[in-house]
Amino acid sequence: MGRRSDIDWESIERDYRIGQLSLRQIAAKHEVAVSSIVKKQKAEGWSRDLSEQVRVQTKAELIRLAAEKARENATKSVQSDAESVQAAAHTNVEIISAHRRDIQTEADRTRKIAEKIDNLMGSAVLPKDVALLASTHESLVRSRARLIGLEREAYGIGEAEPPPDDDNQIDLGRAAELRAKIRGS
Template sequence: MDAKQPDWEAIERAYRAGALSIRAIAERQGVSDTAIRKRAKAGGWERDLSEQVRKEVRNKLVRGEVRDDQPANPENDAEIIEEAAQEGATVVRSHRRDIRKAANLADLLMDDLLLTIRKREEIEDAIEDETREDKNGMRRASMLAAVALPSNAKTLFQLSSAMKNLQILERQAFGLDDKDTPTDSDELSKLMDELSKEA
């Protein structure tokens, strides 16, 4: 049986779009990154469309016009940009949803911590009642430690850190911080690689 031949047209489109690293393109297409580099050098391929792709991803995210129908064999720059922008917009939207879910979970955990703090004395009394038969006091000690001030302070710190990170991610996902936007094709490629691995 013959080995599957690489789709060099698709590889060239992805290479020129500049949204994925050469390594990521190689993994997707089942070829080595060395083979892609050689082919790109021989064919004079340029990674010249990354800025246009980045702009079109932003446009798609603002307009909310992500189409499912993609051209089968794009032949010009506009089609390559559209194809790469479609993928980028889909990934960013997915991450926006994930970040929102995580932020909602952090809010729920913060509410739960607040309730625990407000009812600490009641909880401690219940633990005392529950562990009267505890001979060595180990069970009681571990249960009380779970609701003690140091434990609550540690939980608060961890939740605050998580919420801070989620806010940073959310601002990046919505493009609210220009300083977090990649400024060249290598940074964009790295970002898109990370997003595609997480997706």
């Protein structure tokens, strides 16, 4: 295979000196063998002397963008109170709507888990399986209690009430049945 005359060595040297691309990346970009670039680099004494200038320029550009954003924010801060209230209300609506969607997703998930527990209760024979179902059901009841409080808060129905910590304050329904089944009653 003969020498290629269409190789743009100036572009290759520029990419090499800037230092952002590896030799393999430069070779792929310009469709040249890595060994050819290494030979040329050694023959002509190329160095990656522009990489520090690139870093300095990058930092300067980041500082310029930050200053520009600060000026932009300062301009925005002179908005009227009505615009500020409107913007805050809009943000709150987005957040509350997202919370409502999340709560609904978790409520749906809880219902699916409850259905699975119902299906498994009929087939649980071993005490350890029944105990596991009872424990799972207890966790499910606690999750539902938390979700109800969160949902009430998200919909403005009332303040969220912390879920009770005491088992006696939560209607554990089926959990009591499962405990009885474990004891063999």
